[in-house]
Amino acid sequence: MTLPHVYRRPTRSIVDLLQLATMANYAADEWEAFSLTYVTYPSSDGLVGQILALLSLTPPFAVCALTSSALIQKDIVAAFLLAGLVLSAAACSVVKKIVKQPRPARFDDGSGESEYGMPSNHACFAWMMATFVLLYTTRSRRWCRDNLHSRGRRLATTRNRDQVNNVSSIQAIYIHFHTTVVIVSLIGIAVGCSYSRVHLKYHTSEQVYAGTILGVVLGILWFRMFETSTARRWIVWLDSVMVEFDHCSVKECECGKYE
Numbered sequence: 001m002t003l004p005h006v007y008r009r010p011t012r013s014i015v016d017l018l019q020l021a022t023m024a025n026y027a028a029d030e031w032e033a034f035s036l037t038y039v040t041y042p043s044s045d046g047l048v049g050q051i052l053a054l055l056s057l058t059p060p061f062a063v064c065a066l067t068s069s070a071l072i073q074k075d076i077v078a079a080f081l082l083a084g085l086v087l088s089a090a091a092c093s094v095v096k097k098i099v100k101q102p103r104p105a106r107f108d109d110g111s112g113e114s115e116y117g118m119p120s121n122h123a124c125f126a127w128m129m130a131t132f133v134l135l136y137t138t139r140s141r142r143w144c145r146d147n148l149h150s151r152g153r154r155l156a157t158t159r160n161r162d163q164v165n166n167v168s169s170i171q172a173i174y175i176h177f178h179t180t181v182v183i184v185s186l187i188g189i190a191v192g193c194s195y196s197r198v199h200l201k202y203h204t205s206e207q208v209y210a211g212t213i214l215g216v217v218l219g220i221l222w223f224r225m226f227e228t229s230t231a232r233r234w235i236v237w238l239d240s241v242m243v244e245f246d247h248c249s250v251k252e253c254e255c256g257k258y259e
Helices: 014-028 047-056 058-072 076-099 121-147 158-165 169-199 205-227 229-257
Strands: none
Touching: 047 169, 058 076, 058 121, 058 169, 076 121, 076 205, 076 229, 121 169, 121 205, 169 205, 205 229
């Protein structure tokens, strides 16, 4: 004799109920795009539009790269440049609120209030970074190599210094080639980022020109601050602190390994 099948209503877990409640709240809210990384391009542009959209995202890419270099490699110069770029973004935001020049009209503006666009923050960011790196690679690389562990692993003996200074012709060619590639690449990225902001109609030409000029000026000023004796004393001190921290961490790992 078979027992009749008893239907049991499926029970929902607490996690399922919380997910349903969260989805209901999300459905009632108005969703907005995160403007810092949200870029649209005309579908007719194809691959060119995708490349321009990527170039338009130069600031967040650069922030990730500089932050990783500062935290992982203990690169003080990268941290110094990152601080300057953050200050430049703040300066652009202040100028935008003072000038109050709107961005050009776009099809996806929506009904909300449009942001101001004078000067272009992206152009300012890209050109400040390119200007600082250009001046650094041509004027301060040797000083950083001789004084900062993170930029050259400070040489302890005069013999080692002589060996580094007496580089071969092939090494010299490689150094000049590497410097040229870095400078040309950053200038190309800055030009591409600036052009993308106009082509994708996020800024007018005047707004991008203003951001470019402001970025170059801020890059020069930030590098001049980098060259001051006070700033370099602090940079050398921070670099030595980070190196001492690394040494302590390595010793602790070695002690724990053999316990």
